[in-house]
Amino acid sequence: MDKQLRQELFEQAQEWMLEAGERIREKIDDPRSIETKSNPNDLVTEMDRNTEQFFAEKIKETYPDHLLFGEEGLGDEIEDLAGTVWIVDPIDGTMNFVHQKRNFAISVGIYVEGEGEIGFIYDVMDDILYSAKKGEGAKKNGKDLPQLNAERPLHESILAFNTTWLLPENPHVDHQGMQKLIKHLRSTRSYGSAALELAYVAEGIIDGYLTMSLMPWDIAAGIILIKEAGGTVARADGKDLDMLTKTTLLASRANIHEEIISEYVTLKK
Numbered sequence: 001m002d003k004q005l006r007q008e009l010f011e012q013a014q015e016w017m018l019e020a021g022e023r024i025r026e027k028i029d030d031p032r033s034i035e036t037k038s039n040p041n042d043l044v045t046e047m048d049r050n051t052e053q054f055f056a057e058k059i060k061e062t063y064p065d066h067l068l069f070g071e072e073g074l075g076d077e078i079e080d081l082a083g084t085v086w087i088v089d090p091i092d093g094t095m096n097f098v099h100q101k102r103n104f105a106i107s108v109g110i111y112v113e114g115e116g117e118i119g120f121i122y123d124v125m126d127d128i129l130y131s132a133k134k135g136e137g138a139k140k141n142g143k144d145l146p147q148l149n150a151e152r153p154l155h156e157s158i159l160a161f162n163t164t165w166l167l168p169e170n171p172h173v174d175h176q177g178m179q180k181l182i183k184h185l186r187s188t189r190s191y192g193s194a195a196l197e198l199a200y201v202a203e204g205i206i207d208g209y210l211t212m213s214l215m216p217w218d219i220a221a222g223i224i225l226i227k228e229a230g231g232t233v234a235r236a237d238g239k240d241l242d243m244l245t246k247t248t249l250l251a252s253r254a255n256i257h258e259e260i261i262s263e264y265v266t267l268k269k
């Protein structure tokens with residue numbers, strides 16, 4: 001994509017990110033009806049849908065040939081990444097949004113012919129906007145993020161992941177490998193928003209994020225940020241990510257990526 005075009009698209013998307021965030025902040029204390037989706041802990045609110053609808057309308061109005069691939073299904077049916085596709089998670093961390101009224105993000109990744117060109121992760125309540133443009137680095141509130149070139153070993157690293165991967169019955173990963181990993185690490189964190197966890201890896205405030213079951217909208221923006229910050233991102237078996245299906249993921253500083261996969265993470269089935 002041409003640099004000038006990328007810049008124009010970036011500026012427009014940034015304006016909409018900030019506007020969408022402001023709308024959420026204004027209504028954060030309003031009474032809320034909460035519905036569930038795939039299971040009783042899979043929450044959704046009118047704010048998730050309103051925010052996705054906001055992007056759907058803006059995009060249709062301004063870029064009629066662009067497509068929207070969003071969690072709440074208010075955009076387009078996507079079968080491939082041909083053309084320009086906005087991959088949108090209107091609220092990432094809905095459980096945090098509902099229970100905490102903080103620690104959630106809007107995540108928008110813009111892909112052109114399958115290439116991640118622009119990524120935004122907006123920590124709405126703290127008003128922190130992470131952004132990245134392909135080939136031009138990653139930023140936090142407009143300020144360049146430093147490259148992730150520290151060689152810090154795994155035993156001095158902090159890794160984010162969900163504690164359910166420690167349960168023997170979890171369907172995804174060998175729990176004993178995960179326990180061994182925890183004992184080796186400096187510490188672990190669980191923030192409850194995949195987008196923010198990826199932004200924190202890009203920022204270098206945690207060293208990695210490991211997850212077993214995420215959708216394209218959870219990671220579309222984050223992987224652009226990680227790559228631009230000089231980190232490594234792949235599936236949890238080390239293979240290339242597929243941006244159209246449910247996936248595992250490990251994003252981390254480069255020097256610990258392979259070690260985590262080969263020594264600790266054994267995927268089931």
Ligand code: 2AM
Nearest residue numbers: 041042091092093094095192193194195
């Ligand atoms: P969401 O809030 O947009 O649904 C929580 O650990 C992270 O996992 C969040 O980023 C959350 O995104 C994501 N997630 C994906 N699928 C989920 C599901 N079925 N239930 C709960 N969280 C899910």
Ligand code: CA
Nearest residue numbers: 043044071094
């Ligand atoms: Ca959800």
Ligand code: CA
Nearest residue numbers: 089092093218
């Ligand atoms: Ca999500």
Ligand code: CA
Nearest residue numbers: 071089091092
């Ligand atoms: Ca969501």
